[in-house]
Amino acid sequence: MAKITARTPKGMRDYLPADMLKREYVLGVIRDIFESYGFEPIDTPVLELRETLMSSDYGEDAEKLIFFAQHGGGGDEYAMRYDLTVPLSRFFASNENALSNPFRRYHIAPVWRGERPQKGRYREFYQCDADIVGVRQTSADAELMSIIYKILNRLGFEEFTIKYNDRKLLIGMGIYAGVDEDRLPSLYRIIDKTDKIGLEGVAKEFEKEGFPAEVIDRMMGVLAFDGSGDTNTRLTALGNLREELDGIEIALEGLQELEDLTRMIDQLGVPTTHTLMDFTMVRGLGYYTGPIFETIITKPDNLGSVQGGGRYDELIGRFRGQSLPNSGISMGIDRIIELMDMLDLYPDWVKTGTVVQTMVTVFNDETLVDSMKLAQELRNAGLRVETYLDARKNLGKQIGYADGKGIPVIAILGPDEIANGMVNLKRLADGEERSVARNDAAEEIKRLIAGG
Amino acid sequence: MAKITARTPKGMRDYLPADMLKREYVLGVIRDIFESYGFEPIDTPVLELRETLMSSDYGEDAEKLIFFAQHGGGGDEYAMRYDLTVPLSRFFASNENALSNPFRRYHIAPVWRGERPQKGRYREFYQCDADIVGVRQTSADAELMSIIYKILNRLGFEEFTIKYNDRKLLIGMGIYAGVDEDRLPSLYRIIDKTDKIGLEGVAKEFEKEGFPAEVIDRMMGVLAFDGSGDTNTRLTALGNLREELDGIEIALEGLQELEDLTRMIDQLGVPTTHTLMDFTMVRGLGYYTGPIFETIITKPDNLGSVQGGGRYDELIGRFRGQSLPNSGISMGIDRIIELMDMLDLYPDWVKTGTVVQTMVTVFNDETLVDSMKLAQELRNAGLRVETYLDARKNLGKQIGYADGKGIPVIAILGPDEIANGMVNLKRLADGEERSVARNDAAEEIKRLIAGG
Numbered sequence: 012m013a014k015i016t017a018r019t020p021k022g023m024r025d026y027l028p029a030d031m032l033k034r035e036y037v038l039g040v041i042r043d044i045f046e047s048y049g050f051e052p053i054d055t056p057v058l059e060l061r062e063t064l065m066s067s068d069y070g071e072d073a074e075k076l077i078f079f080a081q082h083g084g085g086g087d088e089y090a091m092r093y094d095l096t097v098p099l100s101r102f103f104a105s106n107e108n109a110l111s112n113p114f115r116r117y118h119i120a121p122v123w124r125g126e127r128p129q130k131g132r133y134r135e136f137y138q139c140d141a142d143i144v145g146v147r148q149t150s151a152d153a154e155l156m157s158i159i160y161k162i163l164n165r166l167g168f169e170e171f172t173i174k175y176n177d178r179k180l181l182i183g184m185g186i187y188a189g190v191d192e193d194r195l196p197s198l199y200r201i202i203d204k205t206d207k208i209g210l211e212g213v214a215k216e217f218e219k220e221g222f223p224a225e226v227i228d229r230m231m232g233v234l235a236f237d238g239s240g241d242t243n244t245r246l247t248a249l250g251n252l253r254e255e256l257d258g259i260e261i262a263l264e265g266l267q268e269l270e271d272l273t274r275m276i277d278q279l280g281v282p283t284t285h286t287l288m289d290f291t292m293v294r295g296l297g298y299y300t301g302p303i304f305e306t307i308i309t310k311p312d313n314l315g316s317v318q319g320g321g322r323y324d325e326l327i328g329r330f331r332g333q334s335l336p337n338s339g340i341s342m343g344i345d346r347i348i349e350l351m352d353m354l355d356l357y358p359d360w361v362k363t364g365t366v367v368q369t370m371v372t373v374f375n376d377e378t379l380v381d382s383m384k385l386a387q388e389l390r391n392a393g394l395r396v397e398t399y400l401d402a403r404k405n406l407g408k409q410i411g412y413a414d415g416k417g418i419p420v421i422a423i424l425g426p427d428e429i430a431n432g433m434v435n436l437k438r439l440a441d442g443e444e445r446s447v448a449r450n451d452a453a454e455e456i457k458r459l460i461a462g463g
Numbered sequence: 464m465a466k467i468t469a470r471t472p473k474g475m476r477d478y479l480p481a482d483m484l485k486r487e488y489v490l491g492v493i494r495d496i497f498e499s500y501g502f503e504p505i506d507t508p509v510l511e512l513r514e515t516l517m518s519s520d521y522g523e524d525a526e527k528l529i530f531f532a533q534h535g536g537g538g539d540e541y542a543m544r545y546d547l548t549v550p551l552s553r554f555f556a557s558n559e560n561a562l563s564n565p566f567r568r569y570h571i572a573p574v575w576r577g578e579r580p581q582k583g584r585y586r587e588f589y590q591c592d593a594d595i596v597g598v599r600q601t602s603a604d605a606e607l608m609s610i611i612y613k614i615l616n617r618l619g620f621e622e623f624t625i626k627y628n629d630r631k632l633l634i635g636m637g638i639y640a641g642v643d644e645d646r647l648p649s650l651y652r653i654i655d656k657t658d659k660i661g662l663e664g665v666a667k668e669f670e671k672e673g674f675p676a677e678v679i680d681r682m683m684g685v686l687a688f689d690g691s692g693d694t695n696t697r698l699t700a701l702g703n704l705r706e707e708l709d710g711i712e713i714a715l716e717g718l719q720e721l722e723d724l725t726r727m728i729d730q731l732g733v734p735t736t737h738t739l740m741d742f743t744m745v746r747g748l749g750y751y752t753g754p755i756f757e758t759i760i761t762k763p764d765n766l767g768s769v770q771g772g773g774r775y776d777e778l779i780g781r782f783r784g785q786s787l788p789n790s791g792i793s794m795g796i797d798r799i800i801e802l803m804d805m806l807d808l809y810p811d812w813v814k815t816g817t818v819v820q821t822m823v824t825v826f827n828d829e830t831l832v833d834s835m836k837l838a839q840e841l842r843n844a845g846l847r848v849e850t851y852l853d854a855r856k857n858l859g860k861q862i863g864y865a866d867g868k869g870i871p872v873i874a875i876l877g878p879d880e881i882a883n884g885m886v887n888l889k890r891l892a893d894g895e896e897r898s899v900a901r902n903d904a905a906e907e908i909k910r911l912i913a914g915g
Binding site for chain 2: 017018019020021023024025026027028031032034035046047048049050051052053054055056057058059060063073074075076077078079080081082083084086087089091100101102104105106109110111112113115116121123125134135143146147148150151153154157274275278279280330331365366367370379380383384387390394395396397398400401402412415416
């Protein structure tokens, strides 16, 4: 048999069992919480028609990054899923009559982008989106913020900040400062750098860009706004700003949305220690039309964003020819999986790297069926059990196998145990051994796994 | 906004929430049982290198059926996953040092084939495979058979038959009948038709093919073997056949494997009412090297195969240049999902078509936050809850929405209920209403959902 080079495509990877346990654990928590808020799962084909993706606003580079596909027999040209938003628009247009309105959906699925692979960035990676289609009210945005909090809290993250802002307020701030509409994009682009260069740096960039001193003063006054503190402090600060921005309709709408959001997330149990109203957070230029969110993990350092999202009322209706209110969030799964490792947040059973809770050993060919039968009894009692199926290997080899895999407990069955209706149990981490009646074996194994 | 035609590629489909609930329910049961036998989840990229797939034995038509892909920027050529066996071979070769030996893995993932779409056959569909790599013994095959039984039993199927046979016995039967080795393929091809044309039809085809009368007599004698009955009956029948085939080494090996299988599945609790030793079951010509299985649902009629598999010791090692013993099964997910519908086997909550257990209504803008807060309390008590977020819609509209979605219980909250700390609950199926203290609402909702 000739050996053929076996490698995965560049930037794409295999998930080994230990990787899968982590991925499924994180996705399981996220799914549970999405569903607890009434979000329904959907899925779409990996392939969309080429024209579906090409009619979207992925930007000028997209044509180089999208993976195109066709089957060997010819026919239609396809493109591989590039994000979950265009598929949602297409899905909604294809199935609208069968969907509820409002429609809450989540979608967890891989997407493909031909970007240069680098550490932590892949060409095949998972996206994980939840959207509320059809609700214009800020109540939808507030529920999404509380979902972000619940997910990160449940996963065990302790120090993180959900930043929120509002696109309408950003537009209003530009008007207030006297910036011409065509210069708003460069204004936002500079504001977006605050995280990196600080407010002083932003003021300098404003100068370099040639904004008048008065405009800069006004902008810096608003950008220096302190959006931390408890709910009442924030509502009072927003009230003061309302007077400052009086007469600028779109700014006042944005402030109203931020007041509603602040009040609602408080009622939904999101602690203000984990949120920050941040007027310097911009999240790109087009696309968003109302509240926007972005979440960063802050311990031990600023470990970057694990979530983005907000209201974008103009995108989901594109394939049906009529706009639809919509607000959504996207969780950065790869980043979360990696940070959970760094911060040691996985539960013990995920860290073993195996689903197996117990391995039953085999003594010889004659007792093999007895070992298989004991394993079956333990499975019927709710345990995940592997039988060692090859009696030619001695007990030392078998235990070495279990140990190498991270299996916590082994059940040893020899002719004496079979004759006496007993089983010998051994916890591999500390060598604790117990001899128990076969009928009690499952309960005793559960105790051993739990550390008892 | 211009309307753009929105359709899925030919033979590919969206999964709406009701479809996803069914898919996830079936896959959840299968995953649970695979893991209870110690099978570990893995995943591989959707794309493999083109040369990886083209070096495989998919047959001459495959080049027309495989979907090929490349990203817009050029570079390597890729092929979309066509099955889960070639990816397993490639995965094993890429990661062997990090894997246990033996290695039990399951893989549930979509594959793509450009076949002509027809009812129940898609170009994107799920495969669901479990394999034990590295175990030469029949004990592995026996565990796989007991997994098939457990999965179908847990899903609620009552009448099904797991057929089993052995490739070594089939070869031995050819030798016994005096068929030249180069004519074995046509012999098997004819035997494979027994299901459709019966034993008499098979005898006629043998004649047409020009086999001597003596060969036909001998073959028909073996094919008429009755492999039903209880375990002892089967073992006795196999013992008799052993005398008949005495001296034909490969036949005796096959018989030994069938004896071991029959004895082991009995000990593993697989009832003989649901298995059949069937010498006319062939499962293709190449590929398999030992025990083979195939499962059909038999109620109300022969509804076709939902599972195939067996031992194929020569395939998994192809990319590492050295063969590896291996036995595996593949479950037909699409067929199972469809049959569960036909036989009405889904639990009630799957049949509602929604994850939502309760919807909290909203009275007006002033009480909206109270409704959101009640929903949050119910979620914290373990329920999946949607808040109706738009206070402009009247109660009738809100209830209509919940009813249309199949939500079983609604929680009505108006100013009076808020003032008194009460909630009004209503089960939509029968109109049952209960007014309860807010603290008791979650428990009462659970009772209502359970029909109490």
